[in-house]
Amino acid sequence: MAEWGRGQNGSGVEDMLDVENKRMADSLASKVTRLKSLALDIDKDAEEQNRYLDGMDSDFMSVTGLLTGSVKRFSTMTRSGRDNRKLLCSVSAGLIVVFFILYYLVSRAGT
Helix, strand or coil: CCCCCCHHHHHHHHHHHHHHHHHHHHHHHHHHHHHHHHHHHHHHHHHHHHHHHHHHHHHHHHHHHHHHHHHHHHHHHHHCCHHHHHHHHHHHHHHHHHHHHHHHHHHHHHC
């Protein structure tokens, strides 16, 4: 390797170092550009997921309201007379049968 600052070799070494520095600066610039692009993609993806979760939140709130109303009606029906209790047992048994039928169909479709 040439010694620093001696005659023509010193100038050649400086030129070599300058070329190497430019090459490394270009490489660094391309890496920074890729990282910036990646960061922007991550930001865009996070915003999309936040919108999706906000939509799910409102959907869950509406389902909660629907279920609350159903539970209130169900409770009112159970508090009433014996005739409604027979109806309640019939409806409950029907729901259980429907659940098992759906479970069977879903498990059958999965295989």
